[in-house]
Amino acid sequence: MSLLAAVDRFFKHDAFGGILLMASALAALMVANSSLQPFYDAFLGAKLSITLNGDGLAKPLILWINDGLMAVFFFLIGLELKREMLEGKLKNPRDVVLPGMAAVGGMILPAFVFVALNWSSPANLGGWAIPAATDIAFALGILALLGTRAPASLKVFLLTLAILDDLGAIVIIALFYTADLKVDYLMLAALPLAGLLWLNWKGAHRIAPALLLGTIMWFLVLKSGVHATLAGVVTAFTIPLTDKYGKSPLHSLEHGLSPYVLYMIVPIFAFANAGVVLTGLSLSDLFAPLPLGIALGLIIGKQIGVFGMTWAMVKLGFARLPHGASWMHIYGIACLAGIGFTMSLFIGSLSFADAAQMNAVRLGVLSGSLVSAILGYGVLLLAARREAAPADA
Numbered sequence: 280m281s282l283l284a285a286v287d288r289f290f291k292h293d294a295f296g297g298i299l300l301m302a303s304a305l306a307a308l309m310v311a312n313s314s315l316q317p318f319y320d321a322f323l324g325a326k327l328s329i330t331l332n333g334d335g336l337a338k339p340l341i342l343w344i345n346d347g348l349m350a351v352f353f354f355l356i357g358l359e360l361k362r363e364m365l366e367g368k369l370k371n372p373r374d375v376v377l378p379g380m381a382a383v384g385g386m387i388l389p390a391f392v393f394v395a396l397n398w399s400s401p402a403n404l405g406g407w408a409i410p411a412a413t414d415i416a417f418a419l420g421i422l423a424l425l426g427t428r429a430p431a432s433l434k435v436f437l438l439t440l441a442i443l444d445d446l447g448a449i450v451i452i453a454l455f456y457t458a459d460l461k462v463d464y465l466m467l468a469a470l471p472l473a474g475l476l477w478l479n480w481k482g483a484h485r486i487a488p489a490l491l492l493g494t495i496m497w498f499l500v501l502k503s504g505v506h507a508t509l510a511g512v513v514t515a516f517t518i519p520l521t522d523k524y525g526k527s528p529l530h531s532l533e534h535g536l537s538p539y540v541l542y543m544i545v546p547i548f549a550f551a552n553a554g555v556v557l558t559g560l561s562l563s564d565l566f567a568p569l570p571l572g573i574a575l576g577l578i579i580g581k582q583i584g585v586f587g588m589t590w591a592m593v594k595l596g597f598a599r600l601p602h603g604a605s606w607m608h609i610y611g612i613a614c615l616a617g618i619g620f621t622m623s624l625f626i627g628s629l630s631f632a633d634a635a636q637m638n639a640v641r642l643g644v645l646s647g648s649l650v651s652a653i654l655g656y657g658v659l660l661l662a663a664r665r666e667a668a669p670a671d672a
Contacts, residue, residue: 299542300417300620303549304645311554323551336501344551345628348544350497350511352621355540356445357515358533365520368439377589377598378439384588385440385616386411386447389580396572403569406630408455409640410576410647412448412622415441416541418615421652428663430608432601437612440585448622452506456629464503468510471496475517482523486532489518506629545621552624555641565642573623573643578650581617586610605666611659617651619644 310319323344328337338346363369389410397403415438422429422437471492478489493514501507518529565571589609592598600609627640 298420299546300414300420300549303546304553304620307550307553308555308557308645312557316554316556319554336498341551344548345625346501346507347497349548349625350508351536352511352540352544352548353449353508354493354511354515355533355536356442356449357512358518358529358536360442360446360512361516361518361520362529362533363439363442368435369442375439375443377592377601378436379443380592380598381436381585381589381613381616382440382443382447384584385413385444385581385613386584388584388587389576389617392576392580393572396575397568400568403572403636406569406573406627406636406640408448408451409623409627409630409644410573410580410617410619411444411451412619412626413441413444413581413616414618414620414622414648415445416545417618417620417648417652418655421615421618421656422612422659424656425659425663428667429659430601430603432603433608433612433659436601436604437615440612440616444616445622448626449509449512452626452629453509456506456626460504461502464499465505468496468499468503471499472513472517475514479517479519482519482521484522484524484526484528486518486528489514489528493517548621548625552628553641553645555645556638560642564639565646567639569636569639570643570646573619573627573640574647574650577617577619577623577644577647578654581651582610582613585613585616589613605662607658607662607665611655611662613655614651614658615655618648618655619651620648623648 307319310316323341324339326337326339327343330337360369369375390407393407393410394404397406418437418441419434422434474492475489475496478492483489493510496514497507497510500510518532520527520529522528565574586609589598589600590606593600600606623644624641627637627644631637631640
């Protein structure tokens with residue numbers, strides 16, 4: 280195999296997205312703890328303005344990343360959700376029951392662990408949803424490292440669980456992270472939404488009008504006080520699965536957008552949000568209520584929630600284990616579900632504006648996600664070796 284072919288194969292590997300995320304987070308850590316740290320902060324704090332006659336948007340670059348680029352990320356999530364609901368893994372309710380209930384357990388238990396550890400620190404309680412999220416790209420990237428040593432059904436189980444987890448995160452953001460609601464802007468946002476619904480009803484072939492209307496709705500939703508990433512999800516659900524010519528604008532858009540989100544937008548977000556300043560930190564700082572609640576929510580809460588709910592559903596006869604999977608495989612997946620990273624950092628940015636609290640959030644998310652990744656990979660590797668042992672004997 281030529282070097283060029285090997286590089287091309289690596290870039291197309293399922294694990295590449297997770298590896299790129301890890302590299303981006305590591306780069307952020309290195310920059311934030313070097314002489315470049317003032318430039319890093321100044322760059323992310325630089326104000327970018329798009330105004331007309333003094334009215335418009337004027338936000339630091341970090342908020343353009345978190346409100347703008349992440350709206351594109353959620354747009355892709357919305358496209359994936361709609362496709363899966365109409366023709367994929369979420370179409371048949373029976374296939375959704377087990378990973379769906381596992382996702383519910385994996386959101387409730389981490390939040391419970393966080394609240395229990397932060398009950399005496401009311402200023403931290405707004406971050407209860409931070410450990411409830413799972414990073415799809417990172418978790419699937421770690422699973423992909425195992426290749427054929429893990430049953431194919433595990434990828435379907437983890438993917439469905441993570442998609443439903445993201446859907447839960449979207450609902451949480453909509454319900455709990457809206458402040459200073461401006462009803463007039465929200466009512467104006469109904470106009471481009473009506474246009475999007477009309478295009479969807481007509482089975483419009485062209486994507487550009489929908490994207491333009493979606494951008495206008497994003498601006499109006501952002502100005503309303505509702506988090507603008509929700510505009511990305513709503514826009515995605517109005518993209519026709521099949522147009523009047525029998526083609527799929529949704530498939531085309533999802534296929535074309537995926538590489539840009541996975542290989543550019545998500546790494547940029549990680550680089551902008553994972554810069555934990557370690558100067559002056561000691562081991563005791565990791566055991567402060569905020570980072571500890573996040574880390575243990577991801578490590579312990581996810582394991583108990585995902586594995587416990589799966590065990591209960593199977594033992595009560597409501598579902599069966601994925602084909603070829605053992606309980607050790609399920610425990611490994613429960614560990615991988617504790618990789619919060621992108622989604623956890625994003626919810627953290629919505630929860631806290633204070634720099635010290637955000638540094639603690641990053642510390643908790645990175646440590647919890649790292650331990651979950653190592654545990655998940657180790658457990659699944661051990662499960663693979665145990666299955667291979669009788670054949671080798």
